[in-house]
Amino acid sequence: MSEPASEFAAVGECLCGAVRYGLRERLPPVGMCHCSQCRKVSGAGSIAVLAVRNERFAWLAGEDERQTFALPSGWSTVFRQHCGSPAPQPTPQGDPMWVPAGGLDGDPPLSLSGHIHVGSKPGWVIIGDDAPQFDEAP
Numbered sequence: 848m849s850e851p852a853s854e855f856a857a858v859g860e861c862l863c864g865a866v867r868y869g870l871r872e873r874l875p876p877v878g879m880c881h882c883s884q885c886r887k888v889s890g891a892g893s894i895a896v897l898a899v900r901n902e903r904f905a906w907l908a909g910e911d912e913r914q915t916f917a918l919p920s921g922w923s924t925v926f927r928q929h930c931g932s933p934a935p936q937p938t939p940q941g942d943p944m945w946v947p948a949g950g951l952d953g954d955p956p957l958s959l960s961g962h963i964h965v966g967s968k969p970g971w972v973i974i975g976d977d978a979p980q981f982d983e984a985p
């Protein structure tokens with residue numbers, strides 16, 4: 848299952864290194880979500896994720912080392928319990944995967960697609976880029 852990193856446009860891992868993944872071909876843009884759930888799980892003003900089609904996503908290690916926490920609404924977050932890092936998780940449709948942008952190694956060439964749930968963003972978060980903003984989800 849493990850493949851050489853050179854096959855990938857980007858690779859990522861959790862802080863302790865147990866969960867590793869690779870992204871193939873063109874990297875999708877980063878979306879920023881400012882909703883209250885994403886702020887709670889990130890501890891920051893927003894969360895940054897890439898929606899990566901399953902055919903372009905590969906587990907390199909630790910797929911089974913992830914834990915899931917789900918709210919009664921069905922909203923869920925997936926993380927590595929040992930180190931607390933967010934981990935890739937399938938979208939509710941099963942494809943694509945949500946991949947945490949901050950988990951990627953180095954500085955892959957990523958663009959920004961936009962900001963969602965800006966309507967619930969706290970006042971101390973100042974958006975300084977010119978990507979599209981949506982009060983809720985588009």
Ligand SMILES: [Zn+2]
Pocket residue numbers: 880881882883884885886964
């Ligand atoms: Zn959110």
